[in-house]
Amino acid sequence: MLLFAVLAPFVFALLLIVLAKPIGNKIGYFALPIPVMVFVYFLLQIPSAAREHYPIYFASWVPQMGINLSLSLDGLSLLFALLISGIGSLVFWYSITYLDAKERLANFYIFMLIFMGSMLGVVTANNLLIIYLFWELTSLSSFLLIGFWYDKERSRYGAQKALLITVLGGFATLAAFGLIGQIAGSYELSDVIAKAALIKNSPLYPGIVILVLLGAFTKSAQYPFHIWLPDAMEAPTPVSCYLHSATMVKAGIYLVARMTPILGSTMLWVLLISIVGSVTLFWGGYMALKQKDLKAVLAYSTVSQLGLVIALFGYGSEAAVFAAVFHLLNHSVFKGSLFLVTGMVDHATGTRDITKLRGLSKAMPITATLALFGTFAMAGLPPFNGFLSKELFFASSLETINSSFALGIWSWAFPVLAVIGSIFTFIYCMMIFFRVFRGGPIPDDLPHHPHEPAKGMLIPTALLASMTLVIAFFPNLFAKWLLAPAAKAVSGSLPQIHISFWHGLNMPLLMSAIVIGIGCLLYWRLDKIRIFLAAMPGRPSANHFYDWLIPGGALVRFGGRVGKTHMNGSLRDYLVYILCFFMLLFWGTVIYKDIFIVRFDNLAPIGAFEITWFVLVVTAIFTLVSSKKRVAGLFALSAIGYSVSFFFVLFRAPDLTLTQLLVETVSLVLFFLSFKYLPKDLISSQLSKKYKLFNALISIAVGFSVTCACLIAHSNKFYEPISDYYVASSKILAGGNNIVNVILVDFRGLDTLGEISVIVIAAIGVSALISLGKKHLFKEDNKDE
């Protein structure tokens, strides 16, 4: 059942491919039940997960490599699975109205389903390599979704950026998983957790931590890898809501949470995560205030909030982990609803520019109310859920001062950054609500006249936004059934935390008061602050580096330069590389293995025939090398071939003689077929002496090496020759007298089959080339005549 719940989106995505044509533009209604059913399934698992009798699924896939399709649904997985399927259902519902019937709806829903399935796979997988598999699938499907409007240049840019950055992180994750698997001897999460001490004591531990966190930080858009997220906002708003606020970016957080029992509670882990998280919290808030586009504000706000959650996981105490899980849930709820609100504003007014929008609450009162829920929850104001988790966040940040990883006076940086980041959050939340929905009459220059959006968009948004209040009023219900089991999977113990609005007069409340006080003060002068901030640099940002590297073409130019240094199109040069490498390999092996033993006894006798034919071959070779006309060279080549074939006779190899003669004939024919397209004169006469000397040296060296190889092979008998076996058993086992034939068709029949298939493939390729090229080829011919 668990397996089906995870794979159902994929199955239905495949079905939709077939059904897309007959269903037409009603496809959304067919796609909607899938996330809903999956959501209901996961809802039903809540009691069992809370009692720790969670469902698992196990099937061997590639047991030799330790890859098992094993899934398990513990508290942490369940929380994420509920977010993915729950918000997924609402987003699917919302998209039905949001997306115009003229859009490529089938693509949209198929990509969304694939994405949802991969996300569910990431959070339920119990095998590191399966996590990686689904992890990359999320990157891929999000690439498709971000680039949904691929005719827009910015969409393509954003999609490429997101893909490159997240896949870079994915690769690091794979490397980390490989190292973990090597140390722990298994890729099963439960086995790996049991071997946590072994991994922490390994000398590779710092490398593993950095690689894992590289994966998590790129996916979760942590500084300095956050740059892809704002550009990913080019996607349709439901996609932005689903991928870039509620689910995909949470995958990185999931990875950090999942790896905490394995890699966590060391100095390196705690400091790296909490510093990066805190810096991201600060930087995201700062950048959000600089934006004009409503969606860009939300994008940077997401970056900032993700930083907050990551920092909480970094602090690592039981309370901090609980707060992290709580804020994760809250953030998904309020940020999701805010994105949906933005979509409605965009839909209704045709713009998302904060400087143009004014007083929309008059025209869109319901939307404005929903926006109020979202923004106030994000700002951390009572009575919304954001207030509760923000209090817990402040409390945890204060704990770090006294924690065992104290940095002396510097540990005060964490609460200070927390407060500054929260002030930024407060200001832009107020800005979103009061600038867009209040603040004077509706301007006349909006592209559309604003109106309340359709029910299909309002209801899902309202459901999500009302959750901010539901969670706020029944926090302990959520804590008991969802959050505490999830936190236990990370910190190992069931947290006993009672959430309430009033904890008495304490530091966190004071910090909240500071945030609100300074926030209000600064908001009062918002316009001046925004002018000031606009003048402030948005640096240091990795964007410049990225733009220089990828769209700026630095990487391509560099690759081209590297390529051109050796791939110059000259066949002669390629041959030189191959031959030199061959000699390197050969002489390297000879010296490394110390096998340069050459004995001249037991060689075949050299008689008059051998000398005569040797003279023939060598003379023909010199003729070939010195010939000026291509035809003359070709006949010399033919003479060499005939002479060599007689050498095979001398050395008692009738089959080789036969082959050599056939090859000789065929190559003569092929040469003459292609003659028309080759220059008549050989260019060797125009080449410089130096160039020729170099060629001669290489040829002589290769000839010498091959001679030595033959002599060494002849003089060293490391093993019994395999031919004895064939002589003895070809008649008995295969019933054939001709050993070569028996080897080809019997002992190594599969190899022969492989070779034949290669020939077949080549033949198919050639016939395709001919049928494609015929017209083109003969058109050119006609032009010549």
Added chain:
Amino acid sequence: MTGIVPSLVLDICLGIVSLALLFCLYRIIVGPSAADRAVAADTMGVGVMAAISLYSLRLGTTEYLSAVLVIAILGFVGLVIVAKFIYGGDIIDRYR
């Protein structure tokens, strides 16, 4: 089969054939025209054919005779192709 023809005779014959091949090679080297070279190359094939036959006699085996057959059957293909090339400058009559 050994003994039907004395090996001295076979050696002398092989020497003569080798000499003939050397002359062929000389013609290939000096030319002067492509046709001279083509005929020389084809003659070389015939020489190799003779040499293999003689050598088979000397060894008393029939294993090499398939090689002789190949030269006999396919050797002319090369000459035909070269002739066509010299005549028209191209091998295949393409439809126009």
